[in-house]
Amino acid sequence: MPRHADAPLPAGARAQAVYRALRGAIIEQALRAGTKLPEDAIGERFGVSRTLVREALTRLAIEGLVEIVPNRGATVALPTLEEARDAFEVRRGLERLMMELLAGRLSPEQCANLRDHIALEDEARARGGPESIRLAGEFHLLLAQMTGNALLERYIDEVSSRCALILSVYGRPHSPECAISEHSQILAALENDDADRAAALMDAHLQAVAERAVLASAQAADIHTLLAPFAASEGLAPAPGRKPRP
Amino acid sequence: MPRHADAPLPAGARAQAVYRALRGAIIEQALRAGTKLPEDAIGERFGVSRTLVREALTRLAIEGLVEIVPNRGATVALPTLEEARDAFEVRRGLERLMMELLAGRLSPEQCANLRDHIALEDEARARGGPESIRLAGEFHLLLAQMTGNALLERYIDEVSSRCALILSVYGRPHSPECAISEHSQILAALENDDADRAAALMDAHLQAVAERAVLASAQAADIHTLLAPFAASEGLAPAPGRKPRP
DNA sequence: TGGGATTTGTTCGTATGTATT
């Protein structure tokens, strides 16, 4: 839920807000792989000093969404094919565990929530908007939340976003990460208490996603413009009276 | 490999050095769970400013080894029993994946390295030194490195260190995390190209480690120690005179 | 190759918030 920009965020929350804003921008491909992320430009855009930007960038670098080279600054990560393989390999392991934890344990409310989410994905996909990428990833995150295992949730969140970045590099531009019918089938298996089938479906699903990755290229754009919607949604104000570079 | 203190570290490497030093101290239980970690004192100790200490503490907080409360600073994390369960659950999932990736794929050199490491563990264990904890964890990390999957390696490193912290809270003081014979059996199964058996052994091994911890904490008698993590996780202080909640 | 402009690395001061007496 978005905050108003003039209500100051509590201590320690602004760095987190910058982190979330950047993260969202990367996952939705507003900031494309390889884009330079200069500390002061971002700080101006969000109305914070470089200190907080650095903290956000450091966190993103640990997550693998950003690459930091000493004395040369940060860029949106440009994963190699090997890193892509690694990410999907780990993801399969984690999501298989998730299937085993969830099979036969979902409440009717949880199942309803998942069906609602699948419907949302369907709509977004029909419109062809960039949210479909985010929504597809969020289905997996929603499942992770339902395990009640906070660490698993964090890892799945992390590896999913990394996979999203990978698809933005190697996949077709703006293609949703997951096919919707596959999500439905997985949910059905989970409701059926069929852990093995759910795990097998998820495995095949992720395999398909990985293989869907083919080819693409990216182009840069002005960072102030690209970041605008993400700043607003996280309650960050741009610095007054500074324009996109002359 | 230790460096000479008067050779200054390159840019960006000092924060990492502080991070590693603190991490090692926590894992080897030189800094015990719950210990306050003031920026000033640490910076003074390592000869760096608070900025770099903050960066190190932030990284440790993301990893779950340190807890940071806004405006109140950092302490060595005091994992709850639920977090303990989560950590071991995720760890089982990751290490099972690791067994599948490694079974039948280890070179003779790698097997020899692993045997050497097991021998080291054996010695340390016999001496009863605190390194045995670190070494036991490093066996798992060594296996992870051999998968060639850098992300899996990072996750296993992270979850292993978190488990080490958990054992320092709930386990017997200075007890090694892993029984050596279990490591040997796992290695044998991997050499034998028996992925299922390796996975099952690893599962049982981690299960045993987890249960050893809970059992030990139940026998540990002192009720103050036993309750401390629960009190802390619920916002209660052991000392008198603190309000429940604003 | 060189030098100025730009960006990052780090320190440290100040304001703010928390514990203590």
Next chain:
DNA sequence: GAATACATACGAACAAATCCC
């Protein structure tokens, strides 16, 4: 409960490295 002491949150400024012409 107020005053005090202390630790943290954040930013400005300086130093060093890199980039670019």
